[in-house]
Amino acid sequence: MKKVYAYPKSLKRAPFHYCPGCGHSIVHRLVCEVIDEMNLQDKTIGIPPPGCSVFAYNYFDVDMAESAHGRGAAVATGAKRAFPDAIVFTYQGDGDLAAIGTAETIHAANRGEQITTIFVNNAVYGMTGGQMAPTTLVGQKTTTTPYGRDESLDGAPIKMSEILALVKGTVYIERVAVNSPDNIRKAKKAIRKAFQTQIYKLGFSMVEILSPCPTNWKMSPIESWQWVDREMTKVFPLGVIKDTTEKKDAD
Amino acid sequence: MTGNSAIAEAAIRAGCQCYFGYPITPQNELTEYMAANLSRRKGCSFIQAESEISAINMVYGASVVGARAMTSSSSPGISLKQEGISYLAACELPAVIVNMSRGGPGLGSIVAAQSDYFQSTRGGGHGDYRTIVLAPSSVQELADLTHKAFDLSDKYKIPTLILGDGILGQMMEPVEFHYEAPAELLVRPDGLRGAKGRPSKIIKTFTSDPAQLEELNWSLFRRYELIKKQETACETFMVDDAKLIVVAFGIAARIARGAIKTVRAEGLKVGLMRPITLWPYPSEKIQELAKGVKQYLVFELNMGQMIEDVQLSLAGQGEVSFYGRPGGVIPTPSEVARVISRLYYQKGLK
Numbered sequence A: 001m002k003k004v005y006a007y008p009k010s011l012k013r014a015p016f017h018y019c020p021g022c023g024h025s026i027v028h029r030l031v032c033e034v035i036d037e038m039n040l041q042d043k044t045i046g047i048p049p050p051g052c053s054v055f056a057y058n059y060f061d062v063d064m065a066e067s068a069h070g071r072g073a074a075v076a077t078g079a080k081r082a083f084p085d086a087i088v089f090t091y092q093g094d095g096d097l098a099a100i101g102t103a104e105t106i107h108a109a110n111r112g113e114q115i116t117t118i119f120v121n122n123a124v125y126g127m128t129g130g131q132m133a134p135t136t137l138v139g140q141k142t143t144t145t146p147y148g149r150d151e152s153l154d155g156a157p158i159k160m161s162e163i164l165a166l167v168k169g170t171v172y173i174e175r176v177a178v179n180s181p182d183n184i185r186k187a188k189k190a191i192r193k194a195f196q197t198q199i200y201k202l203g204f205s206m207v208e209i210l211s212p213c214p215t216n217w218k219m220s221p222i223e224s225w226q227w228v229d230r231e232m233t234k235v236f237p238l239g240v241i242k243d244t245t246e247k248k249d250a251d
Numbered sequence B: 001m002t003g004n005s006a007i008a009e010a011a012i013r014a015g016c017q018c019y020f021g022y023p024i025t026p027q028n029e030l031t032e033y034m035a036a037n038l039s040r041r042k043g044c045s046f047i048q049a050e051s052e053i054s055a056i057n058m059v060y061g062a063s064v065v066g067a068r069a070m071t072s073s074s075s076p077g078i079s080l081k082q083e084g085i086s087y088l089a090a091c092e093l094p095a096v097i098v099n100m101s102r103g104g105p106g107l108g109s110i111v112a113a114q115s116d117y118f119q120s121t122r123g124g125g126h127g128d129y130r131t132i133v134l135a136p137s138s139v140q141e142l143a144d145l146t147h148k149a150f151d152l153s154d155k156y157k158i159p160t161l162i163l164g165d166g167i168l169g170q171m172m173e174p175v176e177f178h179y180e181a182p183a184e185l186l187v188r189p190d191g192l193r194g195a196k197g198r199p200s201k202i203i204k205t206f207t208s209d210p211a212q213l214e215e216l217n218w219s220l221f222r223r224y225e226l227i228k229k230q231e232t233a234c235e236t237f238m239v240d241d242a243k244l245i246v247v248a249f250g251i252a253a254r255i256a257r258g259a260i261k262t263v264r265a266e267g268l269k270v271g272l273m274r275p276i277t278l279w280p281y282p283s284e285k286i287q288e289l290a291k292g293v294k295q296y297l298v299f300e301l302n303m304g305q306m307i308e309d310v311q312l313s314l315a316g317q318g319e320v321s322f323y324g325r326p327g328g329v330i331p332t333p334s335e336v337a338r339v340i341s342r343l344y345y346q347k348g349l350k
Ligand SMILES: Cc1ncc(C[n+]2csc(CCOP(=O)(O)OP(=O)(O)O)c2C)c(N)n1
Pocket: A050, A051, A052, A053, A069, A092, A093, A094, A095, A096, A097, A120, A122, A124, A125, A126, A127, A128, A133
């Protein structure tokens, strides 16, 4: 009988600490599946952030080194420059990448660092209890925007993928979501391509993943998956944002 | 060769593989030397980072994979690196950090000062940790201590600071290098190089278990005790018959040495104690000196920071006076000589 579904080798058999309906665990699994399929487990170094995914190293069965909040791209840069044979990826939330770590991210991308960034956009600061993120939608209620995000005071949600697409060193950027089986399949394909971009040494690659956070959005898991489609994708449209890999396709 | 270039050359010869820095006066020659020379070496990497924060985190990344890595800056930039240094300390990762310190607080000035003593010797960032702090006082010593900094840092898995200042960094002196750069890149065996033939490894500091974090702190401090025992270093000058000892480090010690020669010519029995490691502090040496000498003058280019370590070391066994010039004002040896001789007479030592 053909095996069609199995536990990824590079995913440790530890129960996830994530809330029910949270996208992080799905993203973890997808990254691990890609690492397995591309046979990268023994050369990958992952850089997890402070954030809900701070314990990512308890799940990824690859070498991992924790980063300070927002500094993932700089840490990954140092690791990759010192050890170019490694496959280095950062795993970052939207507070981590789009607020405190903006400078590190833009400049690592601009230098065309050969690293891959998995950017989990859940429109809030999850770990610290649901405060406004740079990606919070206008009108969205969070603990620090109790009356809804006010564009005139807080600005509009920042679109890091589009910003990074303007930077020459970025080669592949795609925005995906993990709120439906179809989207999850596409997300995996994008993650695979991002790692392939690094293997081919083409430059900086990033996959932005719209990821539900039912706990902090104060929704049921199903409502939160619907909210990704209905609200988030209006501001953060899915699809390839930039691809200059010149048809060196991942597969 | 300038002090800044000497550090850079010594670092390359010590096998420094990665240098990441951000421009700030008075240490730019160091970054520029690395740009010209390190970047050309096989397997080595130089990046002009987008900020000091990025630079120290790049150093962290390079250290994670087992490479010898270094960054340099001056006071305001060193403040920005503190979070990163705290992470390095917590993760027990080696790294060499150079502070060619300048006058503060704030943007301050670009002239030499020693006002970062507290920041350097008390950890500097958040959390309970120390870094080894080396305080050279000549260009030759800058070179020698740079090499030593890499070795100590690797040996004890602790970030190591070289605390210089704008004068040391920019002055020109002849320097001899005692080492050739290694032919092969030095890779620490405990670096993360991928989980090939071994289980995957984690480098982290965060824990939800206070007992675990307490154990980390205990183990760090056990290592610190060992470093205190084995690596404390200082130099003394004309202390054997001294009635008054000047305690000064770095460039201030050089000025003090000149002043001591002047007052010695006038028949005053004055000596110098110069800590070479600011952490660990040579307290035992001071306690030993205090058996014979009761009068101390601490001279610093700040408002009085190292004086606290001298007082702690003496624990009441001697009397401590202070002469300090903050903000980048550098007194001449003759000014310091006047301060010494006034104190000498005031204390009835003549
Ligand atoms: C310097 C610093 N500032 C603040 C924090 C607190 N903090 C931890 S995670 C985080 C943001 C988490 O949000 P995000 O990056 O969106 O990730 P999520 O938890 O939503 O996955 C913050 C502010 C910190 N650890 N370090």
